[in-house]
Amino acid sequence: MELNNNGISSNVENEDRLSILIDDLLLSILGRVDITTTVKTSVLSMRWKHLPWFLRELTIDVKDFLLVLQPNPIEDEHMDKAMSSLSKAIRSFLATPRSEGAITRLQLKIYLISNYAFDIGPLVSEAIDTGILKDLDLAILDETEILDCTDERMLQRAGVVGDFFSDYPSIFHCLTRLSLYNLCFAKWDINYHLFDCCQQLQHLYLSNCDAGRYRVWKIDAPDSKLSILQLNFCVLGRLEIVCLPKLERLEWDTWLCPHAPLSFGFVPSLKELYLICAITRDVQGFVLSEVLRDTASIHTMKLDFQGEKLWMQPEGKQPCTAFNMLRKLSVHGIFVEFNLLWMRVLLEAAPFLEMFDIEIWEHPCLINDSKQSFGERTNPLWKVPEITSRKNSFMKGLQITGFKPLKQQIEFIRAVMHQAPNLATIVLKYDDPCEDCEKMGIFPPRSSTECVFPKNKDERDMVVKLLMGGVSSRAQIIFYN
Structure with missing residues (x-):
């Protein structure tokens, strides 16, 4: 096919308007759709056939391989079929020689069920070892509802995840973002694996994960590059961040600690803090300025009480330097x-x-239903300062x-x-x-x-x-x- 000076075919009589575009524009289009759509375009058009293997950024999400209409919760059989299709897609993209450079970023969302770890692990590891894959964003999903997760199941899942990383340690080398669901780390050294081994990790998301129910999780990682830490319904006795020098944003949605859920040590880069929780009747709350007394650079803060009583206790008269840099404050719920x-x-x-x-x-609609768990809503008994x-x-x-x-x-x-x-x-x-x-x-x-x-x-x-x-x-x- 001849190309004119603009990179467009001079013989376009039989081409549709999209297909006459130059490769760079077509790749930009493919980069905005899911992987199943991308593959379909390569099958339906000779013009598009080679393009998916030129993509430098890939998103391979197991949910894109599920049937359109899914029961809730998703059945094991459907997850198994989706993982089978995903494994084939990964093999196609990672095992095929690439003449147009490395994959700069792969966003991979999987279920670690059956034996699919043994299909996916070697392919990803080899792509990393050979330099094909430079940046990995990995999410290990689980469809079990939080309230249905037993301690035994969370321990078992943590063992599966731990074995996956132990069997394929190369994955740690380019892992920049990691999302984990429904895990108990009581028997898995999460600090060693995530902060010592994952030297490129910048973003960590944990949903319903803990170190053993109500146990303290202490993070002391002076060499970590972690900049974003997101926690969702993580039942910790307390989160103690002793040292995370690159941490810029911390989000915690729902905790069950009776007092202050977290404390800070050396976090010189912390700029954004988001605390979201509807506390139960047993939670006493805490003084926010005491939690933040060792921070000095927070400029954005969101506090969300989700319509229940405040988990903040009244502030004292002494000014707190932690608020000196604050530029945007959101108080929701x-x-x-x-x-x-x-x-x-x-x-x-x-x-x-x-x-x-x-x-x-x-x-x-939630007023009466929430009283049993959260107790009576009472007006904040704070002493309001006089207008000065x-x-x-x-x-x-x-x-x-x-x-x-x-x-x-x-x-x-x-x-x-x-x-x-x-x-x-x-x-x-x-x-x-x-x-x-x-x-x-x-x-x-x-x-x-x-x-x-x-x-x-x-x-x-x-x-x-x-x-x-x-x-x-x-x-x-x-x-x-």
């Missing part, structure tokens, strides 16, 4: 009945805060999602306006109720003038009047629904 003035304590502690993002939680002359001149934006013109919300916004004289925008957002809440109607009952988000001009003008009355502020109030 605040029960709609709670007062909000306690959050002024956080504003006092963060003198350079620029953006304050709040989300109000109101789900009547101390101002935050850096704060430019305030956003409240789930806004309703209730007294506690109006009072809080006015307090922020007083404290932030340079506030430029106040965004008040509507939050769609879930389907179950819509079936129940409005809860708790309120008068018609104060229970709904203001949608017409008259209602919005009334809110603006309530907010601006007696307050000197140039902030623009924006309603978004």
Whole structure:
């Protein structure tokens, strides 16, 4: 096939519009679809036949090989068939000689079931040893629901994963991201494997993993390159990060520790912290500033209480230097009945805060069901500081999602306006109720003038009047629904 100066065939009568594009553009298109679609294009068109093997970045996800309509949970038979197809795909891409350079990144999502480890392990290891594969993002999936996972099963799964890495140690050499599900590391030295052996590991995601239920997990890894650590429902007695010099972001969604779930030692690069949890009735909570006292570079923080009581205890009078670098603070999952003035304590502690993002939680469909596990919701018993002359001149934006013109919300916004004289925008957002809440109607009952988000001009003008009355502020109030 002749190519013209633009790299496009001069004989295009029998070509479709996509096929006449140059290879680089076609590869860019293939890089945006799943691997099964990529392979299908190579079968259907001679023009596209060679292209999948020129891709430098690959995503091979076992779920792309499952049937479109799947039962929930996914049955073992379907997982087995999907893994069989995935193994063939890996063999096709990794065992075939590549004349156009290495695979710069492979995102691989698998089930370690049956004997597929013995199919996949050697192929990936050889690709790494021969220089074909440079960067591996590996997820070892499990479809078992968290509540159905027994300690014995989590130990057994950890053994399978540990054996996989022990049998194919080359995988550690280019592993930059790892995701693991439903594992207990009580009999597997996770610190040695993930922080000593995986010298390139930058991103670690653990879901329902622990070191033995309620046991402390201590991380002391001065040579680790780990920059992102994400935990989801990991039942640890405590997470102690003694040393992780490259850690930039920590996310922890749901813990069951009665007191502070984590502590920090040497984390000079930590910039983002996300703590999300609906605490049970047995959890006492903790003072956030005490947990953060050895940090000094956090600029983005999200605290999410998921509609239950606060897991933060009242802050003391002494300022905490951990908040000095804070630029964006998100406080989500605040029960709609709670007062909000306690959050002024956080504003006092963060003198350079620029953006304050709040989300109000109101789900009547869950009100009664959650009481048994989480206990009664009680207003935060924080001593609210008196309005002082101390101002935050850096704060430019305030956003409240789930806004309703209730007294506690109006009072809080006015307090922020007083404290932030340079506030430029106040965004008040509507939050769609879930389907179950819509079936129940409005809860708790309120008068018609104060229970709904203001949608017409008259209602919005009334809110603006309530907010601006007696307050000197140039902030623009924006309603978004």
